[in-house]
Amino acid sequence: METFSSKDMALKAQKKILSQMASKSVAQMFIDETSSEILDELYRVSKEYTRNRTEAQKVVKDLIKVMVKIAVLFRHNRFNDDELQLAQSFKKKLHQGAMTAISFYEVDFTFDKTVMSDILKESRDILLKLVNTHLTAKSHGRINHVFNHYSDPELLTQLYNPSGSLKPHLTKICNGLNKLLEDGTL
Numbered sequence: 001m002e003t004f005s006s007k008d009m010a011l012k013a014q015k016k017i018l019s020q021m022a023s024k025s026v027a028q029m030f031i032d033e034t035s036s037e038i039l040d041e042l043y044r045v046s047k048e049y050t051r052n053r054t055e056a057q058k059v060v061k062d063l064i065k066v067m068v069k070i071a072v073l074f075r076h077n078r079f080n081d082d083e084l085q086l087a088q089s090f091k092k093k094l095h096q097g098a099m100t101a102i103s104f105y106e107v108d109f110t111f112d113k114t115v116m117s118d119i120l121k122e123s124r125d126i127l128l129k130l131v132n133t134h135l136t137a138k139s140h141g142r143i144n145h146v147f148n149h150y151s152d153p154e155l156l157t158q159l160y161n162p163s164g165s166l167k168p169h170l171t172k173i174c175n176g177l178n179k180l181l182e183d184g185t186l
Contacts, residue, residue, distance in 0.1 A: 031064070031067060031068075031071075032185065034176050034179045034180055034183075034185070035176070035180065035185075037172065037176050038172075038173055038176040038177065038180075039060055039063065039064065041169045041172045041173045041176070042060060042063070042150070042173065043056050043057070043060040044056075044169050045155070045159060045166055045169045045170075045173075046059050046060065046149065048165060048166060048169075049155050049158060049159075049166070058145075059145060059146055059149045059150075062142035062143075062145050062146050063142075063146045065139070065142055066127075066135075066139060066142050066143055066146065069131075069135060069139060070130075070131065073131070073134055074087075078134060079130070079134075083130055086126055086129050086130040087130055089126050090123060090126045090127055090130060091186075093119065093122055093123045093126055094123060094186060095181070095186055096119060097116075097119040097120065097123060098177040098180070098181060098186050099181070100115065100116060100119055101116065101173070101174060101177060102174050102177055102178060102181075104116065104160060105160070105170055105171070105174040106174075108162065111156075111160040113153040113156045113157050113160075114153070116151075116156050117151045117152075117153050117156060120147055120150055120151035121147065121151050123147065124143060124144065124146075124147030124148075124151070127143055127147075128140060128143055128144075131143070
């Protein structure tokens with residue numbers, strides 16, 4: 001007997017359409033204003049760091065695609081109990097990462113690239129487990145691309161350089177993270 005589910009088909013179509021339309025307007029359907037501002041700053045950091053506009057756009061576009069797909073999966077209750085526990089672990093790790101990023105920003109001479117890089121890599125690993133059966137290998141590649149890019153110790157070192165050109169972006173990112181933490185979003 002053939003197994004066909006219009007609900008599954010609709011979810012696949014929605015993920016496919018959204019992945020092809022990873023623009024700011026589509027992202028705003030799923031991503032709040034503060035998160036959008038943080039994404040803009042992450043783009044600017046990537047662009048300045050890589051000196052490659054196309055690469056910076058690609059990494060942020062990959063990030064948006066992943067965020068939107070995960071939001072769609074949550075809205076359609078696609079995660080089982082074990083995966084929901086992984087989602088909680090991921091949220092806790094993101095919360096820890098945000099608190100660490102802000103602390104390193106606010107307290108001079110405390111930045112440790114290894115600590116920050118490890119938190120991002122651990123977040124990546126949890127996220128990959130969470131979406132393992134839900135997203136394609138291409139999406140897994142996007143997750144790796146995003147987290148490997150932002151966990152690069154050299155990028156983090158330049159970002160946290162007190163007299164570096166990326167400092168204004170770090171300020172805006174940390175202000176946004178503070179707002180998300182205060183709102184309980186993160």
